Amino acid sequence: MASRGREGGRKRGGAAKPKEGNLVGAAVKKASAPPVKRNNDLPEVTIRVQRKSTHHRTDFDRKMAALKRLSDQGKLFKQANPVARDTSITGGFKDRIIRKIHNKYVRNNKGSDAQKAKDREAAERMKQRVRDQNPDHVWELQLGGPDEVSNLKLMDADTNQDIGTQIRVEIMNLPDGTPIRIEVVD
Template sequence: MARKRTTPPRQTQARGAKILSAYLENADVFRTAKTNGTTPRGPAVLVLRNRPDFDKKDFDRKARDLVRLGQQGRLSKAKSDRTANNVYHQGGRGTKPGTRTRTNVFRDRVTRRLTRNRRLTQEHGTRETNQYLANKELVERLYGGRGPIRARGEGLDPDHIHELQLDGADTYANLRLMDAWTNRELGREISLALRDVPEGTPVIVRVLP
């Protein structure tokens, strides 16, 4: 029987190695089952931990929600579908009709809400009366999240509270803003941690202090 892993993968413990934000505690069980063509028993145990380059507040909030969803039996490995987040958008102010991701539509809606009086300049109001000025930093991070992100704080992303890769619903109610670097890196590492887990397998989440 494969031994249950209770510590991070060896490469993450080496001196100077990059800290993983997600790994599978019982990865050996799923790797062995995949190799032997058998079906593993029990849930996949996903372990999360904060990285020094993450926004701690956003990571903690995300981790708490995933722990809660796992305890409620609502997490499972979902089928990978690159078009799952696509919706038809009728177009509007400055945008053409067509297929877009729901996260990008959400980003634009939030931006428009924050910049309703965007034509005002600093000479035409104060922070209290000019909504654009009041939300300038937030709006700049939303625009920053449209492109590549190299560090914490460079941008904001709409994040699925209940991860799509963990069978979350692609709805606007399941979206909220999150530090883009933290969101993308954590999502990427969760995907890598679950690569040997069959679709439909229940997932529970633990968080390291």
């Protein structure tokens, strides 16, 4: 099948893209705010994220260390809300990891029958662990982070959602572009 240009709405091997003006496309465009840049004319604001006993400690520490590092580099700022995002980036993230696990431990396994059975069981445990986690934007989108696969890590779902909510509540009344500093509260 020949590839058609943008006018035809298809790329080689891809499904048809919705035409411009599609109601869904229009709703998505209206739903997200235009991105903003860090405004160094605004005063820097320190936001506090509280560590809770319900948080997965390793995930929380990793996330906060990354945000603190970005904060120290002067990269964090309040992004306009709602943040524009491509849900296919996070949506396919877990699926790709699960496929890699399957290919490594099940599909390409050339061991004995006993070893294959062991590897299948281990693969199922790993896949379930992936299913129970959320793709997390390490550099929060709401703090100016990129919506890219390279910015994603798997994280405990409850910890991820709570950190995001804490940050959102702290920055919601700040002007867009406000420089942000992160502080962890125990």
